[in-house]
Each structure stands twice: as structure tokens, then as C-alpha cells.
Amino acid sequence: MSAVDVPVALLGYxxxxxxxxxxxxxxxxxxxxATGHRLRVVRALVRDEAKERPHAPAEGVLTTDLARIRDDxxxxxxxxxxxxxEPTGNYVRxxxxxxxxxxxxxxxxxxxxxxxxxxxxxxAGVQLRFEASVCAAIPVIKVLxxxxxxxxxxxxxxxxxxxxxFILTEMEGGAGYEEALAEAQRxxxxxxxxxxxxxxxxxxxxxxxxxxxxxxxxxxxxxVGYEGIEGVTGEHVAAARSMDMVVRLVGQATLAGERLDVRxxxxxxxRHHPLAAVEGAFNAVMLQGDAIREITLEGxxxxxxxxxxxxxxxxxxxxxxxxxxxxxxxxxxxxxxRLPPGEARSPFYVSIRVDDVAGVLAQVALRLAGxxxxxxxxxxxxxxxxxxxxxxxxxxxxxxxxxxxDEIADLPETxxxxxxxxxxxxxxxxxxxxx
Amino acid sequence: MSAVDVPVALLGYxxxxxxxxxxxxxxxxxxxxATGHRLRVVRALVRDEAKERPHAPAEGVLTTDLARIRDDxxxxxxxxxxxxxEPTGNYVRxxxxxxxxxxxxxxxxxxxxxxxxxxxxxxAGVQLRFEASVCAAIPVIKVLxxxxxxxxxxxxxxxxxxxxxFILTEMEGGAGYEEALAEAQRxxxxxxxxxxxxxxxxxxxxxxxxxxxxxxxxxxxxxVGYEGIEGVTGEHVAAARSMDMVVRLVGQATLAGERLDVRxxxxxxxRHHPLAAVEGAFNAVMLQGDAIREITLEGxxxxxxxxxxxxxxxxxxxxxxxxxxxxxxxxxxxxxxRLPPGEARSPFYVSIRVDDVAGVLAQVALRLAGxxxxxxxxxxxxxxxxxxxxxxxxxxxxxxxxxxxDEIADLPETxxxxxxxxxxxxxxxxxxxxx
Numbered sequence: 001m002s003a004v005d006v007p008v009a010l011l012g013y014x015x016x017x018x019x020x021x022x023x024x025x026x027x028x029x030x031x032x033x034a035t036g037h038r039l040r041v042v043r044a045l046v047r048d049e050a051k052e053r054p055h056a057p058a059e060g061v062l063t064t065d066l067a068r069i070r071d072d073x074x075x076x077x078x079x080x081x082x083x084x085x086e087p088t089g090n091y092v093r094x095x096x097x098x099x100x101x102x103x104x105x106x107x108x109x110x111x112x113x114x115x116x117x118x119x120x121x122x123x124a125g126v127q128l129r130f131e132a133s134v135c136a137a138i139p140v141i142k143v144l145x146x147x148x149x150x151x152x153x154x155x156x157x158x159x160x161x162x163x164x165x166f167i168l169t170e171m172e173g174g175a176g177y178e179e180a181l182a183e184a185q186r187x188x189x190x191x192x193x194x195x196x197x198x199x200x201x202x203x204x205x206x207x208x209x210x211x212x213x214x215x216x217x218x219x220x221x222x223x224v225g226y227e228g229i230e231g232v233t234g235e236h237v238a239a240a241r242s243m244d245m246v247v248r249l250v251g252q253a254t255l256a257g258e259r260l261d262v263r264x265x266x267x268x269x270x271r272h273h274p275l276a277a278v279e280g281a282f283n284a285v286m287l288q289g290d291a292i293r294e295i296t297l298e299g300x301x302x303x304x305x306x307x308x309x310x311x312x313x314x315x316x317x318x319x320x321x322x323x324x325x326x327x328x329x330x331x332x333x334x335x336x337x338r339l340p341p342g343e344a345r346s347p348f349y350v351s352i353r354v355d356d357v358a359g360v361l362a363q364v365a366l367r368l369a370g371x372x373x374x375x376x377x378x379x380x381x382x383x384x385x386x387x388x389x390x391x392x393x394x395x396x397x398x399x400x401x402x403x404x405x406d407e408i409a410d411l412p413e414t415x416x417x418x419x420x421x422x423x424x425x426x427x428x429x430x431x432x433x434x435x
Numbered sequence: 436m437s438a439v440d441v442p443v444a445l446l447g448y449x450x451x452x453x454x455x456x457x458x459x460x461x462x463x464x465x466x467x468x469a470t471g472h473r474l475r476v477v478r479a480l481v482r483d484e485a486k487e488r489p490h491a492p493a494e495g496v497l498t499t500d501l502a503r504i505r506d507d508x509x510x511x512x513x514x515x516x517x518x519x520x521e522p523t524g525n526y527v528r529x530x531x532x533x534x535x536x537x538x539x540x541x542x543x544x545x546x547x548x549x550x551x552x553x554x555x556x557x558x559a560g561v562q563l564r565f566e567a568s569v570c571a572a573i574p575v576i577k578v579l580x581x582x583x584x585x586x587x588x589x590x591x592x593x594x595x596x597x598x599x600x601f602i603l604t605e606m607e608g609g610a611g612y613e614e615a616l617a618e619a620q621r622x623x624x625x626x627x628x629x630x631x632x633x634x635x636x637x638x639x640x641x642x643x644x645x646x647x648x649x650x651x652x653x654x655x656x657x658x659v660g661y662e663g664i665e666g667v668t669g670e671h672v673a674a675a676r677s678m679d680m681v682v683r684l685v686g687q688a689t690l691a692g693e694r695l696d697v698r699x700x701x702x703x704x705x706r707h708h709p710l711a712a713v714e715g716a717f718n719a720v721m722l723q724g725d726a727i728r729e730i731t732l733e734g735x736x737x738x739x740x741x742x743x744x745x746x747x748x749x750x751x752x753x754x755x756x757x758x759x760x761x762x763x764x765x766x767x768x769x770x771x772x773r774l775p776p777g778e779a780r781s782p783f784y785v786s787i788r789v790d791d792v793a794g795v796l797a798q799v800a801l802r803l804a805g806x807x808x809x810x811x812x813x814x815x816x817x818x819x820x821x822x823x824x825x826x827x828x829x830x831x832x833x834x835x836x837x838x839x840x841d842e843i844a845d846l847p848e849t850x851x852x853x854x855x856x857x858x859x860x861x862x863x864x865x866x867x868x869x870x
Contacts, residue, residue: 023726027585033651033768034584131582137727139582146755147566147574147748149469150462216468274733277712291458291744292572295734298709299727309726313582320581321756333468 006037006319009069010044011091012082013062016105016132017044018055019308020079020315027312035320039312043069045082045091066091070098077318079311080104081132089113096120096128103314105132105307111205111221114212118330127318132310134206135160135283135301139313143297144213144287145331151289153214154255157424160206162281162301163190163197164229164249169279171237172246177230189281189302200226200264203251210285211253211262217336219253219262225341227265236266236421239351239390242379244271248278250424254344261339268349268392270425274298342399347376347423350405352389355413356382363411364389371404372396386415392423441472441754444504445479446526447517448497451540451567452479453490454743455514455750462747470755474747478504480517480526501526505533512753514746515539516567524548531555531563538749540567540742546640546656549647553765562753567745569641570595570718570736574748578732579648579722580766586724588649589690592859595641597716597736598625598632599664599684604714606672607681612665624716624737635661638686638699645720646688646697652771654688654697660776662700671701671856674786674825677814679706683713685859689779696774703784703827705860709733777834782811782858784827785840790848791822798846799824806839807831821850827858 008024010017021041024031028038041061049062069075078100082088089109095102097120104110110117110133121128131141135158144153159165166189170180181198184190196202204226211219229249240247250267254260269276274296278284283301288294300306354360361380368375368391377392393401401420409417443459445452456476459466463473476496484497504510513535517523524544527537532555539545545552545568556563566576570593579588594600601624605615616633619625631637639661646654664684675682685702689695704711709731713719718736723729735741789795796815803810803826812827828836836855844852 023585027587030587031584034580137582137586138730139578142582143574143578145469146752147572147577147745149466149751150458150747151572151744152462152465272712272714274712277707277709279707291740293735293738293741295573295732297730297732299730303728305726306728309586310582312585316584317581 004032004036004038006039006076007042007072007074008039008315009075009078010041011078011080011088013044013046013053013057014081015304016081016307016311018053018057019304020081020311021057022055023308023312031316035316037319039315039319043072043075045069066094070095070100075100077101077103077315079315080106081311085109085112089117092117093120096124096126099124099126101127101318103132103311103318104128104130105311107133107202107205107209111208114209114220115218118332122330127321129314129318130209131314132307134209135285135299136303137306137309138283138285138297138299138301139310140210140285140287140297141213142313142317143295144210148287148289148292148295151292153287153289155288156207156210156214156251156253156285157275157288158207158210158251158283158285159248159275159278160251160283160285160301161197161203161249162283163194164203165278165283166281167198168229168232168247168249171232171234172241176234177232198230199228200249203249203264207251207253207262207264210251211260213331214253214287215255215260215336216331216333217260218332219260223262223338225263229266232266235351239349240268243268243349243377243390243392245269245423246271246276248275250275250422252424255336256339256344259337259339261344263344265422267422267424270423273424275424342397342402344398345395346398347395347425348393348401348420349423350391350393350401350418350420352391352408352418353415354387354389354411355415356385356387357413360387360411360413361389363413364408367407367411368393368404370407371400373401373404439467439471439473441474441511442477442507442509443474443750444510444513445476446513446515446523448479448481448488448492449516450739451516451742451746453488453492454739455516455746456492457490458743458747466751470751472754474750474754478507478510480504501529505530505535510535512536512538512750514750515541516746520544520547524552527552528555531559531561534559534561536562536753538567538746538753539563539565540746542568542637542640542644546643549644549655550653553767557765562756564749564753565644566749567742569644570720570734571738572741572744573718573720573732573734573736574745575645575720575722575732576648577748577752578730579645583722583724583727583730586727588722588724590723591642591645591649591686591688591720592710592723593642593645593686593718593720594683594710594713595686595718595720595736596632596638596684597718598629599638600713600718601716602633603664603667603682603684606667606669607676611669612667633665634663635684635699638684642686642688642697642699645686646695648766649688649722650690650695650771651766651768652695653767654695658697658773660698664701667701670786674784675703678703678784678812678825678827680704680858681706681711683710685710685857687859690771691774694772694774696779698779700857702857702859705858708859710859777837778832780830780832782828782830782860783836783855784825784858785836785853785855787824787826787843787853788850789822789824789846790850791817791820792848795822795846795848796824798848799843802842802846803828803839805842806835808836808839
């Protein structure tokens with residue numbers, strides 16, 4: 001790896017691919033200063049060479065034949081920026097198997113098929129990097145793998161979907177859910193079909209990758225329980241505000257002893273928690289560990305140029321560390337069990353609508369106490385003969401809270417099934433609970 | 436570098452040194468999994484081998500003779516955790532000259548003598564890393580050098596001193612400056628002599644290092660204009676709150692065309708800016724660049740274990756990249772001029788105390804307008820026949836604002852010299868001004 005000129009290749013030449021090509025060309029001097037090498041895109045795999053492209057690559061770069069990348073010994077690293085599961089997964093495995101280091105921006109691929117990909121990389125002794133697959137240019141994978149080697153990260157809490165964070169921020173400003181979603185679509189933050197984002201599925205894939213890296217145990221998308229923001233209402237937002245909190249879609253990955261719990265869902269975040277300050281389409285990830293207490297990284301979690309910047313940084317890192325074995329190996333070294341459903345612990349916010357009659361508060365309090373759920377804060381609100389109890393509990397097992405809420409739902413004074421959301425309020429405390 | 440067992444050495448064996456020793460021992464398996472190597476402290480330079488130590492190293496590790504480290508070919512990297520300028524600087528230069536990679540936690544040394552140190556490292560072809568010298572475990576140097584290679588970072592804004600941030604946060608809660616300082620001292624956040632922190636000197640050294648890394652031009656402590664928080668009053672804090680801002684000690688490094696400006700001082704930070712959410716003794720650094728827009732890193736900026744964690748990560752990085760040339764070279768590749776005093780541009784907060792008589796507002800407004808300073812917000816406050824004008828300006832050159840304030844100070848209605856503080860409110864905007 002002493003050549004100044006280093007040929008590289010791309011899988012895909014869309015928004016991100018062409019941005020990678022441009023970044024490499026425009027910043028060739030910066031890269032050479034930092035690493036001694038110039039990375040130059042010599043080949044890009046596409047389905048149709050003849051297709052019109054806003055940013056066309058140099059003559060002869062486009063190809064429809066993977067072999068022209070796989071079998072070219074001069075190509076030092078390949079960036080996968082085509083997306084999708086197949087044929088992309090096959091291409092990546094084939095390249096790794098042929099001894100080509102790969103950089104991927106594909107969160108679905110890494111979250112679903114990470115095990116097979118990392119095995120192929122390990123067997124071939126080449127690197128597989130994937131910074132751009134989680135939160136675009138926010139270098140959370142690099143920090144987890146290289147800066148926090150000795151930190152025993154036991155908890156990752158993040159806002160890892162910009163679309164839903166934009167919608168929730170708009171709702172805080174008074175917009176309704178539908179209105180906020182429409183605005184997100186107008187600004188290009190949300191797709192015409194926003195399901196992947198608003199359902200929590202996108203965030204779940206990212207949390208699977210982060211949990212795998214943080215805990216060294218394989219977590220795939222199927223291991224992540226997730227819930228979206230479709231059920232978040234103006235009442236939730238108003239109740240949160242009245243208690244100096246905000247509603248956010250929060251991903252939480254927690255190591256509880258030798259078991260792990262990974263989930264995504266709406267939560268109330270204390271105003272003094274760093275995640276509460278994350279506004280609009282931004283992302284942030286907080287990493288909690290032994291030696292570091294906590295480190296939070298915030299930035300734009302999406303965007304073609306931002307994603308391309310992370311891809312380029314990974315390509316540069318591959319070139320810069322070739323042959324040293326540094327962090328080439330699979331991060332997974334153990335198999336941790338999942339925490340059974342209901343055992344995860346968290347403080348909760350509960351909203352209970354009851355008849356405004358004497359003794360009802362005592363009834364509710366008794367049911368919570370009977371399951372060992374203790375109340376940290378309570379606000380009672382009157383309206384039209386009914387009362388709404390806004391309760392914030394101390395940390396409790398989800399199962400115990402559900403049981404108490406079942407009993408409260410059965411009280412004759414209860415008007416509708418109580419709703420519950422986890423509360424995120426810890427700061428630097430090495431709790432074993434998941435919130 | 437194929438040996439599993441990698442001997443390393445320390446300069447100093449105090450709080451940080453012993454923590455590095457313990458982290459390396461306790462996390463040996465994690466490090467081996469990540470890198471294939473086990474780092475083991477075989478030698479630590481101290482002044483007095485016989486001194487009682489709370490955490491004693493293994494038999495035979497302590498030495499008073501630098502040659503036993505410098506001339507031992509088996510030692511792969513040396514961590515400087517002794518602090519001070521001399522003899523530390525001499526030791527480091529000697530080690531680098533002898534071909535030993537060095538990791539330093541010493542911000543004063545790096546900020547003052549970086550040029551000589553990096554030259555020695557480059558000449559010997561070995562690495563000099565210094566993550567722990569800025570904001571302890573927050574991996575801002577790694578992110579700047581390795582993740583943002585192609586981002587053209589043009590602005591760094593940070594809260595890089597935990598002591599002053601703790602004091603200012605306490606003042607927000609109603610405490611006076613002296614009371615908040617005493618509390619910081621009681622909790623161990625401030626030294627008995629707090630000058631280094633409260634004067635802004637500590638933050639200035641860190642900003643010098645960050646600016647050097649971000650802009651590729653040598654910035655030493657002498658190039659950084661700084662001002663401390665001794666002059667911040669309860670009135671500043673209250674005025675900030677009334678305008679939905681907070682007072683923070685902010686370091687700002689800005690590339691304005693081909694010139695740079697680096698400074699530290701109290702500033703008003705908009706409540707929606709990520710830095711406004713940084714509370715207590717925490718630090719945060721925002722990096723603004725082309726491809727990434729902005730990335731903010733937040734965490735504990737001090738602490739023995741946190742600092743040790745950054746030292747260990749650097750040692751692991753040195754071992755993991757030896758022989759590849761990756762980022763070993765000096766970050767400085769150009770020499771940029773300083774922006775002349777007064778040319779830096781920023782929005783400002785100005786407080787003007789005047790007689791409460793007709794026409795005075797017009798007089799003030801005229802003086803500002805005469806110097807091209809335009810008003811963004813104005814709040815007038817009455818008390819005892821006097822009025823205080825709280826003014827937030829649009830971006831203006833500091834020199835023009837000073838001239839306008841000189842004229843306003845000379846008005847017969849003005850009761851005392853107006854005070855001005857910069858305002859930090861931009862989000863992701865690639866402005867050329869410094870705030």
C-alpha cells in the first residue's frame with residue numbers, strides 16, 4: 001500500500017455514489033495529506049450504463065459486470081451505495097470472499113445479514129466498515145469501535161430517525177400529527193410512503209447495528225421490539241410539556257447483567273437530558289460506559305452528502321489501516337440472551353382518565369403500590385366531571401406496570417384504558433434498567 | 436507488530452497513569468479482541484520510586500531513568516501522563532527522536548510546543564497522538580482527523596472547560612459567582628486557585644489545539660484571545676434568560692476566507708443551540724463543515740478515568756496502525772494569517788443603562804445605525820428613573836460595535852459604559868463570521 005494512486009470502486013452510482021465520487025475527487029489533496037494516498041473511482045457497478053445521470057462519472061467507469069470490480073487486483077476497496085437486500089448482499093459477500101474490503105451504507109443489509117457478511121470478511125481477512133449505515137455522518141461506529149475499546153459500553157440511547165424527530169418537534173410547536181407529517185413530506189424529510197420511518201422500523205435497524213457493536217453480541221432487526229409514533233397525540237405532547245419533558249422516538253439498547261434489551265418507541269425525555277435538545281431532523285446517540293460515563297454525538301442523520309462523507313471516511317480508514325489487522329475482526333464475540341418481555345425496567349409516564357369522585361386517587365395509588373410501582377410525580381387535571389391523572393413512576397419492571405394498569409383499567413371509575421410511555425431521564429448513571 | 440504481547444511505558448504514575456495501567460490490565464481481553472494485541476505497562480518514569488502510591492504498579496515497573504524506556508526496543512508506545520512543560524517536553528522530544536510513538540494527555544505542552552513536537556514525530560516517522568489533551572474522553576481529535584477528512588471544517592464552537600460551565604449553570608439556578616465557585620471547589624471541579632479555569636486560559640489552550648487540527652495551520656496559545664467569567668453577573672444571567680438564552684464560556688475558532696480567528700469568552704447562547712443544553716461540568720464541541728453540516732460531541736471533559744480512557748484509546752490506535760503511515764503526519768500544512776482584532780463578526784448582546792427620558796432610545800439607535808450595526812431584538816426595562824436597554828444585534832464587526840458603544844457611552848443620558856457579549860445562535864449555517 002505504498003502507491004500514491006489507489007483505485008477504488010462503487011456498487012451503485014445514485015445520489016450517494018456520485019457524491020462519493022465527487023468528494024474523493026474534490027478532496028484528493030486533503031486525503032493525500034492525511035494518508036499519503038489518492039483514492040480514485042475507476043469502476044462503478046450499475047444496472048444500466050446508458051441511463052441519464054445528473055452527475056456522470058468519467059468515461060469508462062460505469063459497468064454492469066461485477067467481475068470487472070471483483071477480479072481487478074488494483075481495486076483496493078469497494079463502497080456499496082446501491083441499497084436493497086438482493087442482489088446487493090450477494091455482491092458484497094462475493095467481493096469480501098474475493099478479498100476486497102467493503103464499505104457499506106446499507107443499514108437494512110447490515111442489520112439483517114450482518115452475521116453472514118462479517119463471517120465472510122473475517123474468513124477473507126478483509127475489512128467491512130459501515131459507518132454510513134447508521135446516522136450518516138455522525139461517526140458513532142468509529143467512536144464505539146476505536147475510541148471506546150475499554151469503556152464497557154452498557155447502554156446506548158438514541159434518536160436515530162430524523163423524520164420522526166422532525167414530526168415530533170413540529171407537534172411540540174402546535175402542529176397535529178397529519179399536518180407535521182405533510183410538512184415533513186413537503187421538505188423531503190419523509191417519503192411519500194412514510195411507514196418505514198414512522199413505524200419505528202428504520203430506527204430499529206439502526207439500533208440493532210449499534211447494539212451489536214456496543215455489546216459484542218449479534219442483534220438483528222428481528223431482536224428489536226419497536227413501536228412507531230402514529231399513536232402520539234397532542235395530549236401526550238402537552239402532558240410532557242407540563243412536566244418539563246418532550247416526546248421523542250427513542251431507541252434504547254441496554255445490557256442488564258448478561259442479558260440485553262433493544263427497543264424503539266415513543267418516550268418522554270426530561271428537558272435536561274441531552275436528547276431533549278435534539279430538534280428537527282437531527283439525530284443523536286448517547287453511549288454510556290464505565291470509564292467514560294457518557295458521550296453524546298449529535299448531527300444530521302441523513303442526506304446524500306452527509307452519507308457520502310461517512311462512506312469516504314470509511315474508505316480512507318480502510319486504506320489507512322490495511323495490513324495491520326486493526327479492528328478488522330467481527331465485533332461479535334459472545335452470545336447474550338434477550339431479556340424476556342416485561343422484565344425491562346424503566347421509569348414510566350402513565351395517563352389515567354377517571355371519574356372525578358372521592359377515593360379514586362387512593363384506588364389508583366393502591367393498585368400501583370400493590371405491584372411495587374412507586375410514584376415519583378403526580379399531576380391531577382380536572383375537566384367536565386372527569387379527572388386525568390398524569391403519573392411519573394420510579395423505575396419499575398414493565399410487566400409490573402402492565403399488571404397494575406390492567407387492574408386500574410378494571411376499576412369502575414376508570415373511563416378508558418390507561419396509556420403508558422417510558423421516561424428517559426437518567427444522566428450518566430450506570431443503571432441496569434433500560435431507561 | 437505480530438506479537439500478541441506489546442510492552443508499553445508511561446511517563447508519570449499519578450492519578451491518570453495508574454488508571455491507564457489498570458484499564459490496560461482489566462480490559463486486556465477487550466483490547467486483544469479488537470486488535471490482536473495485549474498492551475502491558477512494563478516501565479513508568481517517576482521522580483521518586485520510593486514514594487507511597489495508592490495504586491502501586493507491578494514490581495520493577497517504576498524507574499527514574501528515561502533511558503530505560505527510550506533505549507528499550509521492545510517498548511512500542513509511551514504515554515505521557517506526567518503533565519507540566521519541562522522536563523516533560525524534553526522527555527517527549529527525546530522519545531520521539533528515538534523513534535518511540537508518544538501519546539500525550541498534556542494540553543499545555545501540545546498547545547504551546549506542538550510545532551516542535553510534531554516536527555520531531557514527523558522526522559522520526561512515528562505517531563504523536565493527544566486525544567486526552569482536549570476534553571478527556573470526548574473523541575474530538577479522532578473525529579476531526581479520521582472521520583472528517585473530507586469535510587473542510589470551517590468552524591469549531593465549544594464549551595471546553597467544565598469548571599466554568601458548572602459555575603455558570605449554578606448561577607442560572609440563582610447562585611452568585613462566589614457561591615458557585617465555592618461549590619465547584621467543594622465538589623472538586625475547581626482547584627483551590629481557580630485562575631487557570633475561570634480566566635479562560637485552560638479553554639484557550641484546548642481551542643488552540645482544536646483550531647490547529649481543524650484548519651491545518653499552527654495555532655498556539657499565544658494566538659488565542661481569551662476572557663474569563665469573572666465579570667459575569669447575575670444581571671447577565673437574568674438578561675439572557677429573559678431572551679431565551681443562557682450564558683456560557685464559549686470557545687470559537689473560525690476560518691474566514693484565508694484567515695482565522697480563535698477566541699474564548701463569555702457568550703449568550705440561544706436556547707435552541709446544542710451548546711445551550713450542556714449543563715454542569717460537561718463539555719461539548721460542535722464541528723461545522725461542508726459535507727457534514729455540523730456534528731456535536733458532548734461528554735465529561737475531565738476526570739482521571741475519563742482521561743485515562745482516551746489515553747488508552749490512543750495507545751491502541753497507535754498499535755493498530757503502526758507501519759501504515761495513516762495520519763502520522765503533522766496536521767499543519769499551511770500558514771494562515773490571524774484575522775486582525777476587531778474584524779471578527781458576530782451578533783452581539785448589549786446592555787445599556789440610560790436615563791429614562793424622551794428621545795434616548797432614538798439617540799442609541801442612531802449611534803448603532805451610524806456604524807452599520809442593526810438591531811435584531813430590543814427589550815427596555817424600567818427601574819428608579821433609569822432604563823436598561825437589552826439589545827441583540829445582527830451580525831456586526833466587533834470594531835464597528837465598539838465604535839458605536841464608545842459614542843453611546845459619551846451620550847449625556849448614558850449612566851455607565853455599555854457592556855457587550857457575543858451571541859451564539861447559528862445552527863448549521865456556514866457563516867463566515869465567528870459567531
